[in-house]
Amino acid sequence: MRTLALTLAYDGMPYAGWQRQREGTSIQQLVEEVLASIEGAPVTIHASGRTDAGVHALGQVVSCRLRHPISCHSLQRALNARLPPSIRVVAVEERAARFHARFSATAKSYAYRIWNARVEDPFEAQRAWHVPVALDVEAMRQALPAVVGTHDFAAFQGPRSVVRDTIRTMLEARLDDLSPRVDARAAVHATRGRLLVLHLRGTGFLRHMVRALAGTLVDIGHGRRPPADMARVLAARDRREAGRTAPPHGLFLVRVEYADETAPQLEVGDGGR
Amino acid sequence: MRTLALTLAYDGMPYAGWQRQREGTSIQQLVEEVLASIEGAPVTIHASGRTDAGVHALGQVVSCRLRHPISCHSLQRALNARLPPSIRVVAVEERAARFHARFSATAKSYAYRIWNARVEDPFEAQRAWHVPVALDVEAMRQALPAVVGTHDFAAFQGPRSVVRDTIRTMLEARLDDLSPRVDARAAVHATRGRLLVLHLRGTGFLRHMVRALAGTLVDIGHGRRPPADMARVLAARDRREAGRTAPPHGLFLVRVEYADETAPQLEVGDGGR
Numbered sequence: 124m125r126t127l128a129l130t131l132a133y134d135g136m137p138y139a140g141w142q143r144q145r146e147g148t149s150i151q152q153l154v155e156e157v158l159a160s161i162e163g164a165p166v167t168i169h170a171s172g173r174t175d176a177g178v179h180a181l182g183q184v185v186s187c188r189l190r191h192p193i194s195c196h197s198l199q200r201a202l203n204a205r206l207p208p209s210i211r212v213v214a215v216e217e218r219a220a221r222f223h224a225r226f227s228a229t230a231k232s233y234a235y236r237i238w239n240a241r242v243e244d245p246f247e248a249q250r251a252w253h254v255p256v257a258l259d260v261e262a263m264r265q266a267l268p269a270v271v272g273t274h275d276f277a278a279f280q281g282p283r284s285v286v287r288d289t290i291r292t293m294l295e296a297r298l299d300d301l302s303p304r305v306d307a308r309a310a311v312h313a314t315r316g317r318l319l320v321l322h323l324r325g326t327g328f329l330r331h332m333v334r335a336l337a338g339t340l341v342d343i344g345h346g347r348r349p350p351a352d353m354a355r356v357l358a359a360r361d362r363r364e365a366g367r368t369a370p371p372h373g374l375f376l377v378r379v380e381y382a383d384e385t386a387p388q389l390e391v392g393d394g395g396r
Numbered sequence: 397m398r399t400l401a402l403t404l405a406y407d408g409m410p411y412a413g414w415q416r417q418r419e420g421t422s423i424q425q426l427v428e429e430v431l432a433s434i435e436g437a438p439v440t441i442h443a444s445g446r447t448d449a450g451v452h453a454l455g456q457v458v459s460c461r462l463r464h465p466i467s468c469h470s471l472q473r474a475l476n477a478r479l480p481p482s483i484r485v486v487a488v489e490e491r492a493a494r495f496h497a498r499f500s501a502t503a504k505s506y507a508y509r510i511w512n513a514r515v516e517d518p519f520e521a522q523r524a525w526h527v528p529v530a531l532d533v534e535a536m537r538q539a540l541p542a543v544v545g546t547h548d549f550a551a552f553q554g555p556r557s558v559v560r561d562t563i564r565t566m567l568e569a570r571l572d573d574l575s576p577r578v579d580a581r582a583a584v585h586a587t588r589g590r591l592l593v594l595h596l597r598g599t600g601f602l603r604h605m606v607r608a609l610a611g612t613l614v615d616i617g618h619g620r621r622p623p624a625d626m627a628r629v630l631a632a633r634d635r636r637e638a639g640r641t642a643p644p645h646g647l648f649l650v651r652v653e654y655a656d657e658t659a660p661q662l663e664v665g666d667g668g669r
Contacts, residue, residue: 132586134518179519181586199515208521213586236584242472245407246452246523248481250584301582309574309591311509311523311648313405313454313486318582375584 124188126222127195129154129168129202130214131183136249136372137209140176141183147176150210154185157205161198162191171224171231171379172328177371179250181234182213184379186224222381230294230380232324235337236373240316251318252337252373258344260300260319265350266343267296269357270323270336277360279339281331281368289360291332295324298340322377331368339366397461399495400468402427402441402475403487404456409522409645410482413449414456420449423483427458430478434471435464444497444504444652445601450644452523454507455486457652459497495654503567503653505597508610509646513589524591525610525646531617533573533592538623539616540569542630543596543609550633552612554604554641562633564605568597571613595650604641612639 131154139147143155151168158166168187174180193201195215202212221227238244238251239258247253270293277289301318312318321337339356342348348366356364404427412420416428424441431439441460447453466474468488475485494500511517511524512531520526543566550562574591585591594610612629615621621639629637 132518134521181584203515208516209518211515211518211586213515236582242476242484242486243481245405245482245484248407250519309509309593311454313484320582 124190124220126186126188126218126220127198128214128216128218128222128224129185129187129212130216131180131185132211132213133180133183134209134249135174135177135179137207138176140178141170141173150174153206153210154202157202158187158189160205161193161201162189164190169224171228172376174374174376175331175371178374178376179372180376182378183376184224184228184381186218186222186227224379227381228379229382230324230326231328232295232322232377232380233328233333234375234377235321235323235333235369236375237319237321237337237341237369238316239319242316244313244316246311246313247318249372250375252341252370254341254344256345258317258319258341259346260298260317260344262346262350263319263340263344264298266340266353267298269354271296274357275360276329276332276357278356278362278365279332279335280329280362281335282362286329289329291325291327291329293323293325295322297322333374334369334371335362335365335367337369337373341369342366397463397493399459399461399491399493400471401487401489401491401495401497402458402460402485403489404453404458405484405486406453406456407482407522408447408450408452410480411449413451414443414446423447426479426483427475430475431460431462433478434466434474435462437463442497444501445649447647447649448604448644451647451649452645453649455651456649457497457501457654459491459495459500497652500654501652502655503597503599504601505568505595505650505653506601506606507648507650508594508596508606508642509648510592510594510610510614510642511589512592515589517586517589519584519586520591522645523648525614525643527614527617529618531590531592531614532619533571533590533617535619535623536592536613536617537571539613539626540571542627544569547630548633549602549605549630551629551635551638552605552608553602553635554608555635559602562602564598564600564602566596566598568595570595606647607642607644608635608638608640610642610646614642615639 143149168185170185199212199215236251238247238253243253273292299320416422441458443458472485472488509524511520511526516526546565572593
């Protein structure tokens with residue numbers, strides 16, 4: 124039995140999210156179906172984490188176990204030939220038997236994209252949150268250092284979350300301002316506007332955490348809250364204190380890091396789903 | 397009767413093209429329907445040129461005549477409120493009575509985007525031509541000066557085109573290489589690759605001309621043709637000599653120029669469609 128790590132990129136818009144659902148097509152389901160057709164038996168894949176409906180990935184990592192001797196390169200080609208263009212396998216690599224995409228992960232990076240322009244851009248409509256009112260980027264940046272470090276992020280978790288331990292470590296928090304156009308040479312922005320990209324890197328994230336942080340940050344950019352509110356909300360540990368949850372289509376899972384891919388932090392039994 | 401110029405941006409993928417069709421939804425139809433609902437009477441719009449199914453626009457210009465006294469700003473807002481997010485009105489301006497989006501245009505700019513990477517990128521799949529084999533950008537650039545200037549572009553027009561005068565003037569031709577990632581800060585490219593963007597600016601373009609030029613250029617980048625072939629094909633004036641027509645979804649109408657918006661080159665009668 125081989126253990127493989129697949130790195131996936133996907134446009135989350137057409138899907139009901141990562142995880143298999145009763146209704147709607149999930150990315151997990153599509154990838155498992157192609158793997159099963161190659162293996163000739165059911166294959167279960169474990170992602171570094173679920174992404175909600177509409178959330179995108181540039182570097183989602185999933186692990187799976189396969190008996191089939193297909194080479195990594197051929198497996199990548201076979202998957203890309205059968206999956207829709209909105210899901211691409213960017214890499215396939217052999218891993219030690221105990222490797223698990225979720226439990227072996229040491230850090231994750233997310234980007235939250237905000238299209239800050241009066242008029243929506245047709246080419247950003249499905250991959251950035253359109254905020255028409257000019258945001259105060261400096262105020263937003265002043266709020267960011269408060270979230271770096273080890274904190275109880277209970278104020279920024281999803282409303283129906285059942286996670287008990289809400290302490291996480293944020294390693295980096297940065298807001299990039301790509302003004303006035305990202306890169307005119309790339310010829311993909313129709314309207315004049317600023318693309319603000321919130322980059323977060325941490326050892327772990329709660330459900331909806333990046334989107335709740337982005338929503339609170341936009342409140343600060345609007346002037347509806349002072350920059351100091353970020354630290355206050357964090358200390359309050361109350362979801363009602365934070366801003367709205369920003370919409371899913373601005374969120375990108377950018378990268379998952381593994382310190383030493385041969386030494387996962389936990390034993391893998393039934394998969395930890 | 398007022399004459400208005402509307403600048404539109406649209407994602408061409410969901411549509412059957414600019415022009416009203418018997419089957420499928422056209423962009424013209426959707427914009428005309430909203431304008432008619434405001435005017436309370438049918439409104440015909442004239443674009444700077446038709447775009448085929450799948451072709452995008454960052455700055456398509458259309459003209460129309462309206463009796464309704466709505467302000468330009470309110471008209472823009474009303475259109476954007478009722479049109480789907482894939483079509484945006486970027487600007488609305490009053491023009492002299494004789495202004496016509498097609499006949500008054502003095503120059504147009506197009507961009508043809510090529511995603512040159514082994515693996516398709518889910519975020520470029522609908523807005524760039526995926527060419528998996530590494531292209532020789534220098535060879536492609538060597539071929540470009542041949543198309544600048546006034547030439548008979550008969551070799552680069554669509555197969556069913558009925559235009560008699562195939563002489564056009566190309567003002568600029570440039571190939572930008574955005575490597576290895578367009579802008580990592582923009583967080584939108586999942587795979588490692590080069591985005592090649594062919595920028596063309598000319599006084600007029602034949603149907604399929606940019607796509608035929610892009611197809612021939614990619615043949616040169618592949619090494620299937622020498623750079624000198626561009627001049628040879630142009631001189632041959634035979635469509636069979638040129639390369640394939642590149643797919644529509646890589647093409648963007650970027651900008652339409654008007655020297656003096658108050659002085660159109662032709663009288664506008666029934667619209668010149």
